[in-house]
Amino acid sequence: MSNRPRRPSKPYRRPRKDPVRVLAFDALRAVGERDAYANLVLPPLLQKARAEGQFDARDAALATELVYGTLRWQGTYDEIIAECVDRPLREVDPPVLDVLCLGAHQLLGTRVPAHAAVSATVELARVVLGDGRAKFVNAVLRKITTHDLEGWLEKVAPPYDEDPEEHLGIRHAHPRWIVSALWDALGGGSAGMEELLEADNERPEVTLVARPGRATAEELLTGDAVPGRWSPHAVRLTEGGDPGELRAVREGRAGVQDEGSQLVALALAAAPLRPGVAGAADETDGAGGTPRDELWLDGCAGPGGKAALLAALAAQRGAVLVAAEKQPHRAGLVSRALEGNPGPYAVVTADATRPAWRPGTFDRVLVDVPCTGLGALRRRPEARWRRRPEDVPGFAPLQRDLLRQALNSVRVGGAVGYATCSPHPAETRAVVDDLVKETGAELIDARPLLPDMPGLGDGPDVQLWPHLHGTDAMYLALLRRTADGG
Structure with a gap:
């Protein structure tokens, strides 16, 4: 699939008309x-347009779409x-390509x-470009109107049996290398592959978290909100809406958080601990040998x-x-959070x-490490075209260093996520496999902690x-530091 040029754009005239498409x-x-x-750029632009009286809710919805x-279909539109x-x-x-892609999306992806x-x-x-380039845009868009999306996909995507990864990549707007990586992560079979790519192209619901001890999920169940699928603290806003309209969100007692992220925290908090040394007073609570937590x-x-x-889960147990x-x-x-x-x-x-702290200081440690973000392509559609295989x-x-230091920071018998x-x-x-071999840490089965x-x-x-x-495609491994490693 094509890669876009990365070079400065030519100057263009400031827009005066059609505020939705200009934005x-x-x-x-x-x-x-x-x-x-986009999820950082778009909200302030929409807020400014509303404040100036240019947009209503319908305009904002169209601009967002x-x-x-x-952005989501950029690579496929580039092929077309x-x-x-x-x-x-x-x-x-690049600015001309952006205008052409905007037009292609309206022609092929909207009503x-x-x-x-x-x-x-x-x-x-x-x-925004001038009369000369507007004529070029007009000519290209009129060619695009000769087929609908399915017709174009038949034309630009190779047959599945000749090149399945390129076929799926163009039909579902994912770079080939990401299709290959997702295929490997799913186990190499065809089951679920198209469903995953289709799910990546769906805009996710807004999911809230009610922070324990500060808010309840029931408090957030207003309007079209429904309980989360898996987390007892999750609420889904099925019709979108502005989370900031909820008092609990404005007060910081609740927040926006994908349910997968909630499950990571919940699983670590529920992971079983062990005393580091049998009967060691500093690693038990002194009441029957319960592990220190x-x-x-x-x-x-x-x-x-x-x-x-x-922090909210820790507070409920008297932990810090x-x-x-x-x-x-x-x-x-x-x-602030x-x-x-x-x-x-x-x-x-x-x-x-x-780390500035001593080894073995903590009972539980989470490291949600920097990564390519390929599990959140629903939320950041531009990331699929921005990332390259060499980023991995x-x-x-x-x-590896973060996981290594996490295992060093947790006490023997403690848990690392x-x-x-x-x-x-x-x-x-x-x-994870590399650090288990290096440190002798043992893996904890995370599945029973996500019932x-x-x-x-x-x-x-x-x-x-x-x-x-x-959820987002979150990955979680739970490890326990052992006496002879970690």
């Missing part, structure tokens, strides 16, 4: 030029556009009538969602969470690969999936 174009330019994320839909131009795509200016889609997109091109660590705490849930985050501005986000926690906690600006090994040393929002085998089991969930595989680690569980 969508501005958002796409921010994503393309600054490597910004145009941005996310265009390439069939309609007389030059390589790398020779087409906007063809004549309206062409007219509106050509007018957008005239305003007083101090928890979130080693990669920013921006604070999992830390806030872990230390939330460590390397970047100062992200540590500030963590502080934990503000008001019912029990004691600490937020520290610290690098978990160079680039994360490997950091992922290794989590990542990627199902890529090189970021999941390969990392009543189907499709958890053979264990002991767990891979969640959008098409099976309705």
Whole structure:
């Protein structure tokens, strides 16, 4: 599938008409030029348009669909556009490609009538690109109207039996290398592959978490909200809506958090501990040898969602969470997320690969490690086109170092959760297997800690999936430090 050129765009005139499509174009330019994320760029643009009286709810919904839909299907639209131009795509200016993709999405991915889609997109091109390039846009879009999406897919995607990965990649708007990685993560068979790719292209519901001791799920069940599928603290907003309208969210007693992320925190909190040395007073509570469970660590705490849930769970047991985050501005986000926690906690600006605490300090440790983010393509559709295969090994040393230091930071008999929002085998089991061999840590079966969930595989680690569980593709392995390693 085609890769877009990465070069500065030519200047364009400031827009004056059609604020919905102008806003969508501005958002796409921010994503393309600054490597910004749409979920960070779009909300302030929408808020500004509403404040200025340019948008109503319907306009905002259309702008959102145009941005996310265009980004999601960008690679496939590029293949189609390439069939309609007389030059390589790398020779087409990025802003022109953005306008063409916006038009292609309206023609092939929405119910906007063809004549309206062409007219509106050509007018957008005239305003932001100039008359000359608007004529080029008009000519290309009229060629695109000769087929519907299915017709174009038949034309640009190779037959499945000739090249199944490229076929699926173009039909479901995923780069070939990601299709290959997901296929490996699913076990190599065809079962579930198309369902997973289709789920990646669905906009996820907004999911809330009621932080224990501060809010209840029942409190959040208003309007079209329904309980979560798996987490007792989750509530799903089935019709979207603004979470900020809920008092508990405004007060920080609840927040937006994917159910997969909630399950990672819940599983670590429920993992069985052992005394490090039989009868050791400092590793039991002194009442019948119950393992000590007083101090928890979130080693990669920013921006604070999992830390806030872990801190609330720890407070219910009289334990304390230390939330460590390397970047100062992200540590500030963590502080805001934990503000008001019912029990004691600490937020520290610290690098978990160079811990400032003594080995064996903590009873439970979570490291939700930096990764390619291939498990959250529903939320960040631009990431699928931005990431490259060579990014995967680039994360490997950091992922291993974070897990290594987590095992060093937990006491003997304590539990470590290794989590990542990627199902890529090189970021999941390969990392865990290497550290188990290196340290002698033992794996804890995570499946019983996520009761009543189907499709958890053979264990002991767990891979969640959008098409099976309705969550991001979160991975979780639970490890216990042993007396002879870790």
